[in-house]
Amino acid sequence: MRSDVNNYLDQNADYWMFLREFPIWHRILSRYPEKINDFMVEYKVIRRKRLIDKIEDAASMIELMQGLMEEV
Secondary structure, eight states, X not given: OOHHHHHHHTTOHHHHHHHHHOXXXXXXXXXXXXXXXXXXXXXXXXXXXXXXXXXXHHHHHHHHHHHHHHHO
């Protein structure tokens, strides 16, 4: 793997865990380092790191809290 891709992945240990779970990305990034953006898109979708995922998580927590408050 190229050093610039390696340095980019070193920014977050979870990137390396993702590569262990989906080893096809290691092969893809080794052959086509320009696909790092595609890697990040799939990483964010699977790990639920997108803004919309965070909003959905917050909304579900609010619903849970409202449900708990109604029971009290």
